[in-house]
Amino acid sequence: DAGVTQSPTHLIKTRGQQVTLRCSPKSGHDTVSWYQQALGQGPQFIFQYYEEEERQRGNFPDRFSGHQFPNYSSELNVNALLLGDSALYLCASSYGSANYGYTFGSGTRLTVV
Amino acid sequence: EDKVVQSPLSLVVHEGDTVTLNCSYEVTNFRSLLWYKQEKKAPTFLFMLTSSGIEKKSGRLSSILDKKELFSILNITATQTGDSAIYLCAGGSEKLVFGKGTKLTVNP
Numbered sequence: 001d002a003g004v005t006q007s008p009t010h011l012i013k014t015r016g017q018q019v020t021l022r023c024s025p026k027s028g029h030d031t032v033s034w035y036q037q038a039l040g041q042g043p044q045f046i047f048q049y050y051e052e053e054e055r056q057r058g059n060f061p062d063r064f065s066g067h068q069f070p071n072y073s074s075e076l077n078v079n080a081l082l083l084g085d086s087a088l089y090l091c092a093s094s095y096g097s098a099n100y101g102y103t104f105g106s107g108t109r110l111t112v113v
Numbered sequence: 114e115d116k117v118v119q120s121p122l123s124l125v126v127h128e129g130d131t132v133t134l135n136c137s138y139e140v141t142n143f144r145s146l147l148w149y150k151q152e153k154k155a156p157t158f159l160f161m162l163t164s165s166g167i168e169k170k171s172g173r174l175s176s177i178l179d180k181k182e183l184f185s186i187l188n189i190t191a192t193q194t195g196d197s198a199i200y201l202c203a204g205g206s207e208k209l210v211f212g213k214g215t216k217l218t219v220n221p
Contacts, residue, residue, distance in 0.1 A: 042211030
């Protein structure tokens, strides 16, 4: 039973560029949530997708956008990258919008130079 | 503003010691309090607490929630080097508000 799969595992981008991160949820899960974890900090909620719609959003600018596909996989897009966007981006999947049974992926380490 | 505060931020103990990690929270739309262990990247689930005063146990780990005082603790008895990790506490419902974590180092 595959867990949450994220790609790529590492990424280096230049300021001003755009990036797309991908997440495949655990089998049987239909909800995907994205978190940003800066070094030495706890994860911060970016947004949650359920039924291909953004249901909840954290305190992140519009440069952060996402999408969920009919197969429940999801993408996180970040435009106009800033140095401060350097972080570990974690995807968590669950069944339904509640956080019961959250399973986290191993994350994508994004470095903006 | 929602916040979750964990203490201590860092802890160094010897194998066999017992540790208590603390978590206080102020989260709107609170439904549950969760504890995670983060060793490298993916946080792994430890406990979810929704009711006050009911202790949850898993091996050497246990946790309890006080919804009146907005507080939770995670206890680890007879610590082992494999317990070395960052322990994250989070509260919320659809979205989770995380603390900064407690970095636990268990020395042999």
